[in-house]
Amino acid sequence: MIVSGDGVWVEDSAGRRYLDAMSGGSMALTLGHGREDLIEAARAQAQTLSFVHNERLTNPAQERLAHQLTAVAPDGFTRVHFVTGGSEANETALRLARSYHVERGDPRRWRVLSPAQAYHGPTMATLALTGRAGLQGPLTPFIQQQPHIPPSTWRFDPSGKQALAAFDAALEQVGAETVAAFFCEPVSAAALPGYTPPKLFWEGLAERRERYGFLICLDEVVTGVGRTGSWFAADRLPFRPDIIATAKGLGAGYAAIGAALCHEHVYEAIASGSRRFTLGHTWDGAPLSCAVGIAVIDALRRERLIERVAERGPRLREQLAEALEDVEMVREVRGQGYLLGVEYVDPRDRESFLPVDLGVAGRIDDTALEHELVILSTQPTGDGFAGDQSLFAPPFTATDEELEEMVGRFAAVVHEVAVQVERELAGRKPAPVSARAGGRR
């Protein structure tokens, strides 16, 4: 039970203080806890105008934030629709992609291709964008089945060629003329912490967009607004996307706000057509949350925090890798900016997944709490493309000393769990090759 927070520290109901290496636990709290400027921006806006529904009315905070966000978005991204979180931003992106094709007289296009090892939210439409059966659970009858491609990790496809071959096979199978969009994270968060596809894949993707006419939608719910050391991770890709969804860092944990941004050509297809785009939730574009968004962008600029993430990120990754260098269970430390990931393997062959029943991800998180550290790990082995992994995603405001302390505590946690794992693995066989890809869909 966390009762208060201050900077990169949180305190529980028993008075114990923890270092928050996960930006509030879900990567949202990019500017730290207890920020007076954000609190004051929310207070002042609530006093002037807290809420007005944006179906027929707009408000100055929404208009100002729209200008500020599109100004820092990739070139040509001139339009934005505000929502209240990541799943809604992704759903809006899907609706935009579908509307774009329908408006252009191509209603056959509705399919969306995406990587199997993904997480885009828990709503029915976003659950269709992952191939992880474990996430869909008993909801499958409600979920439209969509084609997926494997990730290009060191284990399955380091070059990106197999993912492109799977892409082509999927296009052929469903008919490229039915595909509305490709949907993915530029740098993954929980599903494959810190992973980004190789350049060959990105280039092949852009080439296929040219050839077949689908759109590219990027889920920047985590990466948008600074997390990887630029306003958007799209800034570093070798092509320009068509639609971007963002959320967490826009409200920095002080307001529930997300946004779907689109390139002018997507907007134009609708504006010069039916002019109908009717998705709307009660809190979309509310003055209170938009005022917080404005204050977040001001703070990022004033304190040069995105520059700080860009400069400090590579060193942070190095420090993490050095601190974990002697742990056989750690196979890879990867990521960009302050979105880093650690991948664990069976220490005996440094390749196989760790047995699921060891529950290594859960142990890491529990042991971290004992070390007064907040971290987040995942263990989606059952879905076939990734084993136990941890995220390391501190607030941008952490000082050098605080970052070093986080790395030190995290390394102590991983060392402690690694000793237990080695002891428990003695006498067991590494998972056979077929099981490594087991359950894959």
Ligand SMILES: Cc1ncc(COP(=O)(O)O)c(C=O)c1O
């Ligand atoms: C990459 C990504 N997309 C989408 C979402 C869903 O966002 P929300 O929980 O705000 O609906 C998340 C949440 O963790 C996420 O990490």
